[in-house]
Amino acid sequence: MTPSTAQELLYNDIVPLEAVQAEHDGLVQALRLFARVEEIETLLARALATAEARERAAARFHDEGSLFLTLLKNRWNTCDGVQAARDVIAGVPMPQTRLKTAMNGPSFLLPPLPNLYFTRDIGFVVDDTFYSARMAHTIRSNEAVAAALAVEELGETDVADVRCSPHETIEGGDVIVVSPGLILVGVGERTSAGAVDALIRSRIEMSDGPVTILAVQLPTKRATIHLDMIVTLVDDHTILAFEPLITGPDACPVYTVTATPGEQWRVEREQSLTSALINCGYPVDLIACGGRNSERRQREQWFSACNSVAVAPGTVILYDTNTSTLEQMQRAGFRVCTPDEYVSNSTHGRVVLIIPGVELARGGGGPRCMTLPVARSNTKSPEGTE
Numbered sequence: 487m488t489p490s491t492a493q494e495l496l497y498n499d500i501v502p503l504e505a506v507q508a509e510h511d512g513l514v515q516a517l518r519l520f521a522r523v524e525e526i527e528t529l530l531a532r533a534l535a536t537a538e539a540r541e542r543a544a545a546r547f548h549d550e551g552s553l554f555l556t557l558l559k560n561r562w563n564t565c566d567g568v569q570a571a572r573d574v575i576a577g578v579p580m581p582q583t584r585l586k587t588a589m590n591g592p593s594f595l596l597p598p599l600p601n602l603y604f605t606r607d608i609g610f611v612v613d614d615t616f617y618s619a620r621m622a623h624t625i626r627s628n629e630a631v632a633a634a635l636a637v638e639e640l641g642e643t644d645v646a647d648v649r650c651s652p653h654e655t656i657e658g659g660d661v662i663v664v665s666p667g668l669i670l671v672g673v674g675e676r677t678s679a680g681a682v683d684a685l686i687r688s689r690i691e692m693s694d695g696p697v698t699i700l701a702v703q704l705p706t707k708r709a710t711i712h713l714d715m716i717v718t719l720v721d722d723h724t725i726l727a728f729e730p731l732i733t734g735p736d737a738c739p740v741y742t743v744t745a746t747p748g749e750q751w752r753v754e755r756e757q758s759l760t761s762a763l764i765n766c767g768y769p770v771d772l773i774a775c776g777g778r779n780s781e782r783r784q785r786e787q788w789f790s791a792c793n794s795v796a797v798a799p800g801t802v803i804l805y806d807t808n809t810s811t812l813e814q815m816q817r818a819g820f821r822v823c824t825p826d827e828y829v830s831n832s833t834h835g836r837v838v839l840i841i842p843g844v845e846l847a848r849g850g851g852g853p854r855c856m857t858l859p860v861a862r863s864n865t866k867s868p869e870g871t872e
Contacts, residue, residue: 793852
């Protein structure tokens with residue numbers, strides 16, 4: 487990545503790789519206090535361990551009969567799963583075997599995936615089904631393929647696609663599962679209304695009872711590319727949110743879509759997300775990102791203060807730089823501590839684990855963006871059965 491390619495690669499700025507890796511290691515260490523953490527590269531290496539598996543996988547990255555597919559199959563015939571996994575993530579420059587490709591590109595047989603650590607975007611789980619995302623930007627499309635291969639190798643869930651028209655898109659950062667029958671979905675730059683309709687059809691097919699989707703119409707701004715940049719669940723009936731867009735006169739438009747197997751759908755306009763949740767029987771307390779000061783809450787929302795991840799009800803991971811938001815969490819009854827302090831204290835109620843994340847936030851996401859829960863325990867979770 488260079489300053490001239492950062493925007494093309496969907497970054498606000500270039501970020502120092504070593505610093506990002508160190509901060510990401512801190513996130514992983516915190517997660518391991520609560521979960522089995524699988525690295526996508528390790529899962530890919532296992533999924534691509536045999537020549538037969540690599541041949542099948544190659545056809546998921548390139549169309550049948552294309553020169554690109556032939557070149558990729560030839561390369562993967564002479565390597566192992568570890569190298570194939572590195573190819574998927576780090577990219578493969580295009581072999582210069584034809585004048586046309588040498589002069590006109592493309593530059594890569596497999597393009598590198600610099601956004602892959604934002605794993606939340608590339609899929610989501612509802613009940614026991616993993617849905618592979620349909621990415622809004624072509625540069626990220628191979629991430630969804632990689633995620634599907636990894637989750638299939640993990641074997642914890644079924645794997646499905648959101649069956650919709652090719653131009654429709656849906657990304658996991660826009661999907662927040664309250665329960666299998668109640669899902670929040672952001673509609674905006676990365677997720678289309680048509681894809682949400684397709685998701686509803688899929689859930690009706692898999693459900694015995696009614697399905698309710700709360701569709702939040704997001705502003706088309708860099709700060710609100712996904713729903714989880716302005717709201718996340720941090721405990722049962724408690725949300726951390728950028729208040730101006732969630733409640734009040736300037737709140738994002740919200741539509742409640744209710745569908746029952748065998749019956750017609752009902753679509754209703756709501757005043758706000760909080761009022762829509764009340765109407766669905768799920769009232770919430772709102773913790774305000776950045777507090778009430780306009781400048782602070784704008785700065786901290788931009789720095790992923792809302793993009794928390796709840797590893798259990800009332801146990802949340804956030805960046806330590808979002809000090810005003812952490813003050814609001816404390817006022818709501820959360821104890822703020824480091825992962826080491828958490829381990830040394832045997833008494834745990836509501837708690838926020840803070841981790842360094844300056845460079846990760848500059849990359850464009852928070853702890854939720856960088857985690858993709860595939861299976862949860864039976865303990866009631868603030869994100870349903872994700």
